[in-house]
Amino acid sequence: MLREIDRNREGERKLHEVIKRIEPFDEGAAELARRHSDNLTKPPGSLGKLEEIAAQLAGMTGELWPELSRRAVIVMAGDHGVCEEGVSAFPPSVTPQMVLNFLNGGAAVNVLARQAGADVICVDIGVAAELEHPGLEPRKIVFGTRNMAKEPAMTREEAVAAINVGIAIAEEQYTRGVRMFATGEMGIGNTTASAALASVLAGLAPEASVGRGTGINEETRQHKVMVVKRAIDVNRPNPKDPIDVLAKVGGAEIAGLVGVILGAAALRCPVVIDGFISSAAALVASKLSPMAAAYMIASHLSNEQGHRKLMDVLGLPPVLHLDMRLGEGTGAVLAFHLIDASLRLMREMATFDSAGVSRG
Template identity: 40%
Template sequence: MTIEEAVSRVRPLDAAAMRAAEKRFSDIAMPLGGLGLLQDAIIQLAGIQRKPVPIIRPRAAVIFCADNGVVAEGVTQCGQDVTATVTRNMGQGRSTMCMMAKSIDMDVFPVDIGVADKFSFKGVVDKKIRKGTENIAENAAMTRDEAIAAVKTGIELAENCAQQGFRLVCGGEMGIGNTTTSAAVTAALTGASASRVTGRGAGLSSEGLRKKMQAVEKSLAVNRPNPDDPIDVISKVGGLDIAGLTGFYLGAAACGLPIVLDGVITCTAALAAVRLCPLVADYLIAAHCSEEPASALLLQELGKKAFITAGMHLGEGTGAAAGIALLDLALAPYREMPTFDEIGVEAYKPLK
């Protein structure tokens, strides 16, 4: 599926299924709106899956792993080699995300879309576009053709998930330096200042944060990304993980799959996908608001409210996993709870 084909296949939500889900919530024996944002998400899931009782098993997490040349600017606490190490651990099921996903019965597929090291690790899907990106403070991250190839790879992986029968997906990422690239992409797409969207990532000092902000500012000045062209933005100041996630979200929506978002990097990609196809927003469910400063801005741009505000900023899809666990909890009473009529109690009525 090409980018254009994916855009053309995204459908509006099914209004009849959503009305049926709303009625189910008004009928079952609980206070009106008692499950808050989780209730809203279940109604959204009904609209996405086009049936009143959504099914979110089996589910899959696709984790895009890639290196970023901007680490040369001193924007990270650790070296680029950590990307390959964590990618290998993911392939072995030993990362934080893998362990969290196992606890909620979710499959994890780590994808090498741009790790700098040349390797072939068991359990890692090889979709490498190139060995890491250029230093965005000096040059464009990648060519436009490479960015398009990465987006198309994400679309292909979403199609694979649909073909394998997964009913819900989430995206994750791994790549040292990717909170810098996500800050640059967010600034380019929203017009926000570098100081507003740049955070400490994996524990930067104040001096490190200053260097990171300077790198973001320089990348925007050097590359002049076009905010009206998400592919241009990603190719100039983004990363291969962001490009892959952008395609993954676009492809999932085209295949009718609900998407649970993770933190700031995945939300950056989600905004790029929505700029390519506004209807994608209807397929996005926000799990948590990351500790990174750009997170709240991105959720606002996407028109989303997150279930969880827990100060998380680990990435990899861990916040999405936590959100999916909450959806499981909310779906239990939605499916099984008796109605007011069945227990002989007068139903709650909306107050004016």
């Protein structure tokens, strides 16, 4: 028992050490970027969000025009015991099948990542199957979570361990030269866990946080609402303790993404948030470290009910509105192109002085 307590303390100590390393957003660098933008040959503010993205990147990294050509989308994969309740249109067996699809380069995120020049790092953090592949990052913390409608999805130790896996992945990729991250996930049932997290941590009613996920009908959605309510009633997660909430009604892959976000922020690297599930992870990360939110860029507004409300709570305006609800990191990878455009405009456009153009 004492050894288990020591392991718990050690895991949380490591986590809080990383949180302490997250520095405030560099307002001075962001203001320099805005001034440069205002001196380019265009009316001030006329490039809209592209100008603000450039300022955000400067504030995140402390560099006026950071070099972000090495980028990776971290796809965390895990299964959910709550699937026993019939909350998804797909069976849990799809999770390991899709993981192999990612590893073989055949998923949507692979296609979009190739176009964006990004690596796809696929992590088995909680798949309920034994997986082997030379490209897989095998970091299994749980063999699928438990059914949160009946008991906590994970122990606190498991949730912390999964967060620390995400931090380790971010740090390892950083040593390989990655300077911009995107969050991706795979796990049948994870919109149910994300809805529960949103309900507890963002104060959303389950009726507002629960959407159609993989394409369920309205009858099944209403059943899913009741499952989320039951999970919250059974486990009574403490909204003032994000780790308690994550352990009781979250998922291993969501916890892993919390770690990726915190790890990237501690390294002063931008992290591009994907859809609803990634945003639930972003919410947990922001509760653990409010400063971490300054290192996030919201890629897109998904079609999943509750995503807009979650973005409002996080204070992150999505860049794209494409009616997507796939996950995997697809929306985040698409946003890489706009980030590249933002930086190229700031680096390559002429200033009024260099071009000899009157300011008006």
